Amino acid sequence: MSASSCSRSSNQAGHPNNQSGHPCFGGDHQKAGRIHLPVAPGCNIKCGFCERKFDCANENRPGVTSRVLSPTEALDRLRLVMSHPVGGKNMRVVGIAGPGDPLANENTFETFRLVKKHFPHLMLCLSTNGMLLPERIDELKELGVHSVTVTINALTPEVGAKVYEWVRADGQRYNGEAGAKLLLARQMAGVEAAVAADMLVKINTVYIPGINDHETLPLAVAVRKLGASMMNILPLIPQGIFHDRERPTDLVMDLVRNQAESILTQARHCGQCRADAAGLIGEDIDLCSLKKPSEVSGRLTCTG
Ligand SMILES: C[S@@+](CC[C@H](N)C(=O)[O-])C[C@H]1O[C@@H](n2cnc3c(N)ncnc32)[C@H](O)[C@@H]1O
Numbered sequence: 001m002s003a004s005s006c007s008r009s010s011n012q013a014g015h016p017n018n019q020s021g022h023p024c025f026g027g028d029h030q031k032a033g034r035i036h037l038p039v040a041p042g043c044n045i046k047c048g049f050c051e052r053k054f055d056c057a058n059e060n061r062p063g064v065t066s067r068v069l070s071p072t073e074a075l076d077r078l079r080l081v082m083s084h085p086v087g088g089k090n091m092r093v094v095g096i097a098g099p100g101d102p103l104a105n106e107n108t109f110e111t112f113r114l115v116k117k118h119f120p121h122l123m124l125c126l127s128t129n130g131m132l133l134p135e136r137i138d139e140l141k142e143l144g145v146h147s148v149t150v151t152i153n154a155l156t157p158e159v160g161a162k163v164y165e166w167v168r169a170d171g172q173r174y175n176g177e178a179g180a181k182l183l184l185a186r187q188m189a190g191v192e193a194a195v196a197a198d199m200l201v202k203i204n205t206v207y208i209p210g211i212n213d214h215e216t217l218p219l220a221v222a223v224r225k226l227g228a229s230m231m232n233i234l235p236l237i238p239q240g241i242f243h244d245r246e247r248p249t250d251l252v253m254d255l256v257r258n259q260a261e262s263i264l265t266q267a268r269h270c271g272q273c274r275a276d277a278a279g280l281i282g283e284d285i286d287l288c289s290l291k292k293p294s295e296v297s298g299r300l301t302c303t304g
């Protein structure tokens with residue numbers, strides 16, 4: 001969902017996957033295209049700022065998609081985009097970034113299997129809250145997933161309790177600090193496991209002034225120690241329980257990223273893309289112009 005101006009600190013330079021061309025991991029975002037396949041509507045946690053929409057054509061932000069696709073529909077869409085004269089030629093990466101959490105939806109795995117079979121040259125990536133990363137890492141490795149983005153919005157249970165409304169794990173719902181503590185432990189274990197599996201790991205963190213801003217730099221230090229390659233500090237889009245907060249200005253984001261850059265390479269071209277974005281970052285392909293008649297009228301019911 002982002003790309004980087006890419007000054008590298010020592011722990012990134014040696015990663016074998018670093019020259020991958022992935023536009024969200026330092027590849028040339030003006031040349032390397034990506035497609036997000038929106039096959040994952042459900043989520044196992046509730047971030048206070050998250051508002052997902054499954055039938056939204058006009059909003060350009062994370063968590064929205066025109067439709068949720070089944071794995072076979074996702075493969076059809078990929079085929080369609082690959083036949084686009086420009087989009088197909090530039091396509092490098094197939095990502096799953098929602099609209100919910102990819103690892104909380106079995107269709108994510110089926111979709112990756114289909115993509116791997118039919119387009120083995122494309123890189124696979126996903127963006128997750130990390131709750132299920134430790135237990136699904138072996139399957140992701142088996143599928144050949146190249147890169148993982150883990151969103152971590154708090155480094156302590158106290159702050160996590162303000163950011164997350166609840167988390168669900170092992171059939172139970174946890175609120176407050178208990179939920180945040182559990183989530184943080186799984187996120188850290190997941191990052192470590194993904195690095196050990198030789199995946200490229202980026203950390204997203206949503207910057208919420210007055211709530212978690214004091215934890216951004218300590219978070220950079222903590223995930224660098226675990227072997228993460230890159231960090232993407234996202235400005236809050238004020239929604240949900242944070243709807244009345246101000247969105248941090250570009251100046252504030254520049255200052256924070258400049259400070260964090262001395263710890264970990266910063267992604268600076270993140271478009272905070274939709275869950276169904278396709279094409280070059282900032283130059284998305286108009287999917288309507290490619291749609292088959294069956295895709296125009298139909299809309300799936302989501303289990304949210
Ligand atoms: C919609 S999520 C999908 C993947 C996964 N569920 C996750 O949270 O990492 C993609 C990214 O958008 C971020 N995001 C969602 N809502 C946001 C908001 N209101 N403001 C800023 N970032 C947001 C998430 O934190 C995550 O990093």
Ligand code: SF4
Nearest residue numbers: 043046047050100129
């Ligand atoms: S983990 Fe992702 S999809 Fe789930 S609530 Fe948070 S931002 Fe939304």
